């Protein structure tokens with residue numbers, strides 16, 4: 017056994033999260049490093065979904081809105097996500113896509129920011145949908161959209177800034193941005209901070225309440241393993257909820273939805289972020305998927321995530337010919353999310369060969385190999401194998 021393979025075995029033996037892998041449907045001969053795009057399937061999900069479809073829908077039918085807890089699922093599941101992002105109960109509602117929740121959050125933030133504030137700052141390197149939606153939110157609210165690099169946000173803030181929309185972890189490079197400092201800077205300028213947690217929730221501590229984040233959104237199909245297209249979530253800090261004025265005030269957020277009244281009067285609390293009828297099948301698949309977090313501390317997940325990415329970078333240095341790849345992911349722990357992005361010539365072709373060899377990452381245009389490390393089901397042996405196969409593939413030994 018090579019030195020790195022024995023080191024991997026040693027690290028796996030000391031890994032207290034190792035047993036979690038058995039809770040996921042994964043073949044032994046596949047290294048799945050794409051959980052930052054679509055999380056793996058928890059084995060408990062198919063049975064639960066079957067029960068929802070056959071019994072709750074098939075037999076109880078309309079009664080399930082009450083008896084199976086369908087109606088209250090958005091808030092109930094929001095409370096399950098809350099501890100994973102450092103929020104007390106009653107501040108998160110699940111539903112709609114991330115894109116739609118970005119829209120609700122940014123428009124509501126501008127409406128809360130008050131008169132004279134007519135500028136929205138957006139992460140210039142953002143996942144595109146956030147930028148598109150923020151642009152539309154700016155037009156609708158008569159604001160100006162200013163794309164800025166996250167590091168330049170403090171200097172760009174002014175008494176005209178209404179809101180700042182930032183990604184906690186950059187989807188492309190894996191860079192972790194300083195949520196506490198950037199939130200504090202926004203507040204000092206009198207602006208609201210809106211965070212997109214798509215690439216951090218379920219991978220590292222977020223601390224929404226602790227750091228006074230105003231509004232946040234995130235998806236549930238990446239590190240939270242909710243399944244393809246599973247609903248996203250919206251966090252509205254408790255002391256903003258009374259002033260949260262949704263741009264999509266659907267009947268599900270009405271104080272009395274079954275009163276069928278012509279006038280809109282918002283409900284209290286997080287459910288003010290609801291819009292229309294929730295997508296129950298997806299939502300209850302997500303609820304089942306969240307069972308894997310029982311007894312798991314986010315700090316333990318973060319510690320393992322950093323150990324995995326450290327070890328991957330060490331193995332890449334050992335196995336990949338020098339100069340063939342270049343890491344775009346910061347080496348400093350406080351700046352690293354849970355993925356490693358490697359710039360590489362022919363990245364698209366290389367990733368195809370990796371997938372054929374059972375190492376599944378993804379390719380981001382034009383030249384990035386992206387590897388996501390999900391501590392609940394990726395082990396150190398997987399990491400060693402992925403780097404070894406990468407070394408073979410880029411050397412033409414396939």
Ligand SMILES: *Cc1c(COP(=O)(O)O)cnc(C)c1O
Pocket residue numbers: 113114115116143145146183187212214215235248
């Ligand atoms: C994955 C991701 C999205 C996805 O948006 P959807 O509306 O769920 O498709 C949005 N923003 C960021 C930062 C993401 O990483």
